[in-house]
Amino acid sequence: MSALEFQSVSYQYPSEDFDIIDRLSFQVEPGSFHCIVGVSGCGKSTIFRMTNGLLAPKGGEILVDGQPIGGRKRYCGYMPQKDLLFPWRTVGENVALPLEVAGGLSKGERRKKVEAALADVGLEGCFDKMPHELSGGMRQRAAFARTMLTGSDLLLLDEPFSALDFLTRISMQEWLLDQWQRHKKTILFITHDVEEAVFLSSSVLVVEATPIHALTEIQVPAGFPRDRACLAEPSMVELKERLITLLRKQVTA
Numbered sequence: 155m156s157a158l159e160f161q162s163v164s165y166q167y168p169s170e171d172f173d174i175i176d177r178l179s180f181q182v183e184p185g186s187f188h189c190i191v192g193v194s195g196c197g198k199s200t201i202f203r204m205t206n207g208l209l210a211p212k213g214g215e216i217l218v219d220g221q222p223i224g225g226r227k228r229y230c231g232y233m234p235q236k237d238l239l240f241p242w243r244t245v246g247e248n249v250a251l252p253l254e255v256a257g258g259l260s261k262g263e264r265r266k267k268v269e270a271a272l273a274d275v276g277l278e279g280c281f282d283k284m285p286h287e288l289s290g291g292m293r294q295r296a297a298f299a300r301t302m303l304t305g306s307d308l309l310l311l312d313e314p315f316s317a318l319d320f321l322t323r324i325s326m327q328e329w330l331l332d333q334w335q336r337h338k339k340t341i342l343f344i345t346h347d348v349e350e351a352v353f354l355s356s357s358v359l360v361v362e363a364t365p366i367h368a369l370t371e372i373q374v375p376a377g378f379p380r381d382r383a384c385l386a387e388p389s390m391v392e393l394k395e396r397l398i399t400l401l402r403k404q405v406t407a
């Protein structure tokens with residue numbers, strides 16, 4: 155059974171006169187890590203907004219674990235482009251949000267779970283800090299911990315590292331692969347950075363044109379666990395160039 159399946163899904167923004175997502179079908183296997191790459195404005199985030207129920211498709215069906223998403227809760231964790239930690243809440247109170255929304259736990263029980271989640275992302279002792287006291291990478295790890303606490307097996311990460319400096323970004327990529335391997339989640343990760351996509355993915359899903367009618371799946375030749383040395387292998391360099399060529403076609407079109 156697929157972790158996520160789009161069956162001929164369409165979407166049109168009310169202010170537009172065309173379907174930006176046009177009868178799109180694709181599926182994602184449980185436990186896989188796919189990056190979705192495409193030029194800015196092509197509709198990548200729209201795919202996530204429909205998957206997490208923020209936008210309702212005009213047509214078609216979205217299934218998670220074989221079941222339509224309509225009326226369901228907590229079937230996916232979503233991390234938007236900005237970390238969106240509330241500045242007036244402590245880091246711990248931010249990370250506790252999904253538990254508060256779900257209800258059923260006492261404040262003490264929530265704190266225990268949040269402390270464990272923070273420790274898991276390398277932020278032990280940060281519960282009572284304010285978001286502005288954390289570095290960019292630490293904030294993204296806190297946002298990831300919050301996404302994990304939704305308890306969902308499907309994680310949608312929308313350009314989570316795009317605002318980080320290069321060195322922080324590459325350590326976060328390694329960190330995320332480690333998290334993925336330990337927690338066995340299904341991850342969909344949007345990026346416009348081709349090297350990031352190649353480093354993280356089991357296969358890359360490329361948006362070749364807007365309206366989005368299909369995602370072109372391209373296998374990544376390196377296995378897991380992997381480290382950055384694999385990026386220098388000729389097959390990986392070739393793949394990166396191929397992706398750049400595909401994306402540049404749209405920019406100049």
Ligand SMILES: Nc1ncnc2c1ncn2[C@@H]1O[C@H](COP(=O)(O)OP(=O)(O)O)[C@@H](O)[C@H]1O
Pocket residue numbers: 167168169170174192193194195196197198199200201
């Ligand atoms: N609320 C909206 N109303 C109308 N058009 C929108 C809205 N949000 C996004 N768009 C348009 O839809 C296109 C795709 O947006 P988005 O999915 O955010 O792109 P991406 O994530 O690939 O950069 C963009 O060209 C954008 O201008």
Ligand SMILES: [Mg+2]
Pocket residue numbers: 198199200235312
């Ligand atoms: Mg986007």
